Amino acid sequence: QSVLTQPPSVSGAPGQRVTISCTGSSSNIGADYDVHWYQQLPGTAPKLLIYGNTNRPSGVPDRFSGSKSDTSASLAITGLQTEDEADYYCQSYDSSLSGWVFGGGTKLTVL
Amino acid sequence: QVQLQESGPGLVKPSETLSLTCTVSGGSISSYYWSWIRQSPGRGLEWIGYIYYSGTTNYSPSLESRLTISVDTSKNQFSLRLSSVTAADTAIYYCASHYINTGGDAFDIWGQGRMVTVSS
Numbered sequence: 001q002s003v004l005t006q007p008p009s010v011s012g013a014p015g016q017r018v019t020i021s022c023t024g025s026s027s028n029i030g031a032d033y034d035v036h037w038y039q040q041l042p043g044t045a046p047k048l049l050i051y052g053n054t055n056r057p058s059g060v061p062d063r064f065s066g067s068k069s070d071t072s073a074s075l076a077i078t079g080l081q082t083e084d085e086a087d088y089y090c091q092s093y094d095s096s097l098s099g100w101v102f103g104g105g106t107k108l109t110v111l
Numbered sequence: 112q113v114q115l116q117e118s119g120p121g122l123v124k125p126s127e128t129l130s131l132t133c134t135v136s137g138g139s140i141s142s143y144y145w146s147w148i149r150q151s152p153g154r155g156l157e158w159i160g161y162i163y164y165s166g167t168t169n170y171s172p173s174l175e176s177r178l179t180i181s182v183d184t185s186k187n188q189f190s191l192r193l194s195s196v197t198a199a200d201t202a203i204y205y206c207a208s209h210y211i212n213t214g215g216d217a218f219d220i221w222g223q224g225r226m227v228t229v230s231s
Contacts, residue, residue: 002155032214034212034213034214034217036212036215036217036218044223045205045221045222045223045224046205046218046221047221048217048218048219051210051212051217051219052212052217053214057219091156091217091218092215093215093216097171097172098169098172099158099169099171099172100146100158100215100216100218101158102155102156102157102158103155104155105156
């Protein structure tokens with residue numbers, strides 16, 4: 001069981017909007033540590049998608065956005081495209097565990 | 112553009128030591144914090160530990176007793192040694208650089224990963 005909880009899967013049709021949730025606790029997200037999001041395409045390493053809750057690295061389309069509230073965070077993807085089909089992971093820092101922690105990952109299927 | 116590349120044996124026997132090296136190219140190892148992260152179907156993504164170019168380290172408490180991370184600035188490399196391995200240590204091992212963020216670091220550059228299997 002991962003420290004951060006994500007739904008195992010989400011799906012949407014091309015052009016639609018989907019959101020992926022990430023639920024933590026008072027020792028990580030609720031302790032005001034930032035949430036970061038990664039996209040992992042099959043057979044590749046994770047790629048940083050969102051950092052600092054809401055910021056996109058250079059080259060990441062603005063179809064991807066992040067938000068954070070209390071002990072949870074969300075990743076939203078608008079205008080779904082087939083190439084968005086991937087696994088998505090949230091990540092934060094946990095003060096109780098004294099280290100960086102990840103969510104279990106969410107598989108996005110574009111129907 | 113900084114790039115990372117893991118190298119090392121892909122098969123390790125139970126109770127032996129897993130050793131991997133990450134080579135940094137396109138930039139200096141003296142500019143960042145560097146972590147090892149592993150991924151397995153059973154454990155998902157797991158942060159292992161980090162090292163700064165000065166040699167300062169920080170290890171996951173769950174692995175600390177078996178773990179050594181070191182740096183060789185002359186070769187622009189850092190390394191991982193995990194002792195007394197079991198099948199539970201079978202995973203893809205990634206090296207990654209830290210994006211320093213006030214609210215907690217992210218990992219902005221990743222190597223391609225090295226699959227390590229623990230089996231006799």
